[in-house]
Amino acid sequence: MKKIIAANWKMNKTISETKSFFHNFRNQSSLLAEGCEIIIFPPFTSIVEAVRECENTDIKIGAQNCYYESSGAFTGEISAEMIRDIGAEYVILGHSERRKYFCETDEIINKKIHKALKNSLKVIFCVGESFETRKNGKVNEWIERQIKNGLKGLSKENFKNIVIAYEPIWAIGTGKAINAESADEVVKFIKKYLADNFDSESVILYGGSVKSDNVREFMGLEDIGGLLVGGASLSAESFAEIIFASG
Numbered sequence: 001m002k003k004i005i006a007a008n009w010k011m012n013k014t015i016s017e018t019k020s021f022f023h024n025f026r027n028q029s030s031l032l033a034e035g036c037e038i039i040i041f042p043p044f045t046s047i048v049e050a051v052r053e054c055e056n057t058d059i060k061i062g063a064q065n066c067y068y069e070s071s072g073a074f075t076g077e078i079s080a081e082m083i084r085d086i087g088a089e090y091v092i093l094g095h096s097e098r099r100k101y102f103c104e105t106d107e108i109i110n111k112k113i114h115k116a117l118k119n120s121l122k123v124i125f126c127v128g129e130s131f132e133t134r135k136n137g138k139v140n141e142w143i144e145r146q147i148k149n150g151l152k153g154l155s156k157e158n159f160k161n162i163v164i165a166y167e168p169i170w171a172i173g174t175g176k177a178i179n180a181e182s183a184d185e186v187v188k189f190i191k192k193y194l195a196d197n198f199d200s201e202s203v204i205l206y207g208g209s210v211k212s213d214n215v216r217e218f219m220g221l222e223d224i225g226g227l228l229v230g231g232a233s234l235s236a237e238s239f240a241e242i243i244f245a246s247g
């Protein structure tokens, strides 16, 4: 099974910056380890350009969000159909920034996941606890609730197209990644939960302050199927270093 290295660009990069990223990224070609599946999530406005840049490569492109209706009077929203239409193959759903700044509940995320899967998009579903929750020893309960509600109604077949990203909120963008042992505990908990409750399995990524110097700690863990990288994916050089370090 190939390990996944995914780049979440968040609200960064114009079209010309996207072009220049891929130009630089191609120059790191020797670093594009065959052992990894690379997925890049640009902002909506750069997806078409990114898809074009990645034609005839194995790099996949995804969107950072989608809406749960197909079309209609939903000003500002973009549907799963539209994302598929421009050549993206993945979508990130349940990211903590969407939960926090855009008030996305487990129920909304669940509807989006169903819609994305119906439209043949693969989903990277994010879960993760706050520092407070960790301090109170409630990590497993928290993650269990997010998974139970977020993945409600999915079939065993659906799980082939679901990747789960464990991203502790306090580790995102802070430079303080979780230690590998604690990440491993949560990942193992998720695996067991999926097996017990959905009779399914899924690739599980770690995300939160991943950099080239901590990649090996996470990738060395048997149950971690890859990484979701934010800040360190914005430069082609540092993203390529991460891919190299994970090979």
Ligand code: PGA
Binding pocket: 008, 167, 171, 172, 173, 174, 175, 207, 208, 209, 210, 228, 229, 230, 231, 232
């Ligand atoms: P970070 O973001 O790598 O900048 O911590 C990860 C994410 O939000 O997916």
